[in-house]
Amino acid sequence: MKKVQQGFTLIELMIVVAIIGILAAVALPAYQDYTIRAQVSEGASLMSGAKNAVTDFWADRGTFPGSNESAGLAAAGSIQGSYVTQVAVAGAGVITATYGKKANTSITGGTCSLTPNNLGGSVTWTGTCSFAEKWRPKAFRP
Numbered sequence: 001m002k003k004v005q006q007g008f009t010l011i012e013l014m015i016v017v018a019i020i021g022i023l024a025a026v027a028l029p030a031y032q033d034y035t036i037r038a039q040v041s042e043g044a045s046l047m048s049g050a051k052n053a054v055t056d057f058w059a060d061r062g063t064f065p066g067s068n069e070s071a072g073l074a075a076a077g078s079i080q081g082s083y084v085t086q087v088a089v090a091g092a093g094v095i096t097a098t099y100g101k102k103a104n105t106s107i108t109g110g111t112c113s114l115t116p117n118n119l120g121g122s123v124t125w126t127g128t129c130s131f132a133e134k135w136r137p138k139a140f141r142p
Helices: 010-061
Strands: 084-090 094-099 111-119 122-129
Touching: 010 084, 010 094, 010 111, 010 122
Parallel strands: none
Antiparallel strands: 084 094, 094 111, 111 122
C-alpha cells in the first residue's frame, strides 16, 4: 500500500519562508520611499496657496513680500498639516515648508523652499529641498 502524503515537507516550508523574506526585503524599502514622497507632497500642496499669494503681491506691487503677513497669509505656524509644522514666507518671497516630528525620520526637520524669480514680467519658481532627491516632488528637482 502507498502512503498518502499529508501536509508539507520541511523543505517546502523553508522555500516558502525564503520567498516571503525576499519579497519583503524588496517591498519594504519601496513602500517606505512611497510614504516619504506622500509626506513631502503635503508640503508642496500647502505651499501652493502661499505661492498664489506671493504671485498676486508681486503683480500688484512689483516686489516680493517679506513675510506671511505682508503676503496676506495666516501666520507661519497656522499653515500646517499632518507632517508639515509651518509654511513661512521670508525675504524676497521665498516660501519654506518645514517638516515636523510626525514625518518620517528621514525628513523630520527638513525643509522645501520655493524661490520666486522675475523673468521678463512673469514669475517663475525654483524649488529646493534639504533631503534626498528621490523623495522630492518634480517641482523641487534640479
